[in-house]
Amino acid sequence: xxxMSELISLLRAKAIETHRLPSGGVLFRAGDAVARxxxxxxxxxxxxxxxxxxxxxxxxxxxAGCVVAEPSLFAEHYHCDAxx
Numbered sequence: 664x665x666x667m668s669e670l671i672s673l674l675r676a677k678a679i680e681t682h683r684l685p686s687g688g689v690l691f692r693a694g695d696a697v698a699r700x701x702x703x704x705x706x707x708x709x710x711x712x713x714x715x716x717x718x719x720x721x722x723x724x725x726x727a728g729c730v731v732a733e734p735s736l737f738a739e740h741y742h743c744d745a746x747x
Contacts, residue, residue, distance in 0.1 A: 691741050692744050693742055701731040701745070
């Protein structure tokens with residue numbers, strides 16, 4: 664757990680932009696190229712996929728202070744949608 668707090672501190676130091684999304688606004692979609700990391704400042708971002716049967720699968724609920732989809736830092740494309 665200590666390593667995660669160190670990782671978050673390093674990532675936070677590189678923050679350069681702020682995005683404001685309305686409720687239901689999309690931060691990124693599955694298949695989009697990974698271009699940056701995101702941290703929630705206020706509100707919530709939900710990472711989700713839709714199953715083959717059409718069911719909505721929630722992978723993460725990121726609230727204030729949480730990094731969104733940190734495993735994506737090591738991928739070329741996002742594997743889920745991020746919705747405010």
